Amino acid sequence: MADDKVKIQEDTRKMLVKWKTKRGSLIMALHEIQGAFGYVPWDSMEVVAEELKIPMAQIYSVLTFYNHFKLTAPGKVVISICDGTACHIKGGQSVIEAFEKELGVPAGTTTEDGLFYIQIVRCLGCCGLAPVVVVNGKTYGRVTPLDAPKIVAEWRETMAKEGA
Amino acid sequence: MVELSQEQIEKLKALGRTQKENLIKMGEDFKEKVKNFKASIYTCNATSCHSGGAASVLDAFRESLAATGLESDVRVVCTGCMGLCASGPLARVEIKGKKPVLYQHVTPDMARVIVSEHVVPALKTEGEIKTSDYLKKQELSLDLPFFTKQRKIVLRLLGHSDPEDLGEYIANGGYQGLMKALTMKPEEVLDIIKKSGLRGRGGGGFPTGTKWEMLAKSPLVDGEKFMICNGDEGDPGAYMDSCILGGGSHAVLEGMMIGAYATGATSGWFYIRAEYPLAIQRMELAIKQAKRYGILGRNIFGTDFNFMADIRYGAGAFVCGEETALMSSVEGKRGTPRPRPPFPTQKGLFQKPTAINNVETLANVGPIMVNGPEWFSEVGTATSKGTKVFAITGKVKHSGLVEVPMGTTVGEMVNDIGGGTSSGKPFKAVQTGGPSGGVIPASELHMPLCYEELKKIGSMMGSGGMIVMDQDDSMVEIAKFYLGFTVDESCGKCAPCRIGGYQMLQLMKKIADGKGTKADVAKIKEIGNAMKKASLCGLGQTAPNPVLSTMKFFKNEYDALLIDGNEPDAPAEKEVKACNINTKK
C-alpha cells in the first residue's frame, strides 16, 4: 500500500504541472486525476492541496458537490444506465431494475467481487438510441430488461479472458 | 497580457495580414481539391451514429473503395449529426449530377454493398443505377417532411462537411463573419446583432445584442473582460448543443470571437459537459487549429484585436447551467448560484465583466454577420427571430435533431417532422424546456413555437429539448420524474428550493402511489407558487413548472389517482382530448 501511495502521489504531481500556472483549475485537475485512476484517491487530494495551495476541506467540498467525481474505486466494469428523459420515457427505469436484479446490488454501488459498478446517468447525448446503456465506453442502444443478463454475461466473459 | 513595443505590434499585424490571406487560400485549396472527386459518401459519426458503429462503417467504405481502385474518385467524409439519429448510422451518397441518396441503419456489410451496387456502377457505367431490394429497403427519402420542413442556419454544415477540416469550413464561408466584423467598428457589429433580433437560445431568450452592449459598456478590470460559452446542456434528454459543438466547433468559436470584438472581451471560456467527450475533443481541436493559423492570438488578421480561448469541463451538476453557478464552477469552485445583481456583465468570472452565451446563440452570429441582420430577422415571428434547434425524442417516429423557423407549430413538429408517434397510438403531449418547462397538450397543436407563446402556456423554450408522449404515458409520472431530477440537482443553498422541492416530491410520490388527497394537490400548488417566487435561482424558480403545468392540462389524470376524487375548488377546465394524429396514414 505504501508503494501505491508513493506512485499515486508521484503521478498526481506530474499531472498537476500544467494546472499549477492556470487560474481556477482545480476541477480540471480533478478530472485528469479521475481519468487516470478511475476515482480521486485521498493520496492525490493531499498532493493537490499542496501543489495548488488549496485547503483539503475545499477540495473535498468541491469533490462531493459534483456527481461526476468518485471518492472510491468503482468496479472494473462500469455500467452507466441512462435515466435522462428520452430514455426514461422509453423504459429506462425497468432497465435499471433489471441490472440491479441481475447483479444483486442497487445503483451507485459495486458488486461484492469488485467486478461491476452500476451508475445512473442523465443523458449521454445519444437519445435517438434510447434506452441507452454504456459499459466501459461501449454503447448499447434500445436496451430492454431482457438484455441485462446478456450484457452482464458478455462482460463477465470479457473480464475472465483478461484474467481479471 | 505582456506589453509589446510598437515595432513588435507592427510585425504581428503584418503576420496577421499574411495569415488572413493564407486562410482564404486554404478555403480555395479545399475547393480545388474536392473539384476532382466524382462522388462523395458522407457518413455521420456524431454521438448517436458513432454509438451505433459508424466508425467501422467508415472503415468499410474506405476499404472497399480502395479495393475497387476508386479511392481518389470518391471522397469519404466523416460528418457531424445528420439529424435522423434514431435511424443511424446514416450515410449519404452524392454522385455528381445525380440526386443524393440517404441510407439508414448502415452496417459495414451494407457499406460494401453500397460501394459495389451504387457507387461503382454510377462511376463506371452510364444510365440508371439499379440497386438490390436489400439496399432499396434502407433508402430514406430526402423528400420526407423531416428534411424539407427544416430551415438550417446553425446546422447548415452538419452532415455536409468534415468538422475537423478547417479548409472546408473556410470554403463554406467560415470565419468570413469574423473577417467582416474586424473591418467594422465594434459599435457597428453590436448594431447588426441588435438589429437581427437574435435572442439567447439557452432558455431565457434575452436579446443577445443587448447583453453584449452591457458588456461593451463595462470597463476592463485589470485589463480583462470575458466571454463564456455555456455548453453545459443540463436538460436530460436534449443534445443539440453537444452536436453543434461536435459538428461545428469553429462556428461557435467564430461567434464568440465576433462577440468579443464587439464587446472588447479579452478571452473566452468554453464550459462543456464532461459527458460529451466528442464535443470537447472537437473544441480542443478547433482552438488548436485557430491558434496555429492565427485566428486566435495577438493582432488577429492584422488588426488590434487580441483574443484567446480555453475549455473547462462540467462535472455533472445541472445547476451549473445557471450562469452565476457556471462562473463559480469555471473558477474551480462548487457551482452554487449567487443573487443578481450584480449581473455577470458587471461582475462576472473572477469578478470581471463577463457575457455568457449559449452554444446555439453563438453559432448564429457568424451567419448573421455574413448575410446581414435583415436576412436573419426575415425568418421567424414578430418577436422570435431566426430558427431554433430542437432535439425531438420520446415516442416519436422520426427522432433526432432538427432546426426549424421560429413559429413552426407544435403540430408541424410532431406530425410532419416527427412523422407522428412511434407507437402509432394517439399523441398526448410534448414537453419543452426540460425540467424547467411544461407540457403542451394535443389540443394546442396549432401553437407556434416561440418564446412568448411557450411562456404563456406555462412552459418555456428551454434550450430545445422536445419530448413527445403518447396515450400510454402518465403525466403524473413524467412530472414526478422531472421534479425528482430537480430535487436531486438542487444545490441546497436556499430553503424554498431545498425544502419546498423535497416536500413537493413526497406529495407527488404519494399521489402517484394512489394515496393522495385533494388537500395534497392544493398543498403542491401552494408550495409550487412559493418556490417560484422565493427561490434564489432559476432552478428553484422553474422546478414546479412540470408539475403545475400537468396539473393544469391533465387534471383528470391527477383526479383519477386521488382517494377523494375531483378537486373541487379548481376552475373547471376544458377537457383535453388526445387527438389521433395518425389518422392520415
Ligand SMILES: Cc1cc2nc3c(=O)[nH]c(=O)nc-3n(C[C@H](O)[C@H](O)[C@H](O)COP(=O)(O)O)c2cc1C
Ligand atoms: C438551472 C438552470 C440551468 C440552465 N442550463 C443551461 C444550459 O444547460 N445551457 C444554457 O445555455 N443555458 C442554461 N441556462 C441558462 C443560463 O443561465 C443563461 O441564461 C444562458 O446560458 C445565457 O445564454 P443565452 O443568452 O445565449 O441563452 C440554465 C439556467 C438555469 C437556471
Ligand code: SF4
Ligand atoms: S433555487 Fe435551488 S439550485 Fe438555486 S440556489 Fe436555491 S437551492 Fe440552489
Ligand code: FES
Ligand atoms: S436521455 Fe438517455 S441518452 Fe439522452
Ligand code: FES
Ligand atoms: S448522430 Fe448521426 S444522425 Fe444524429
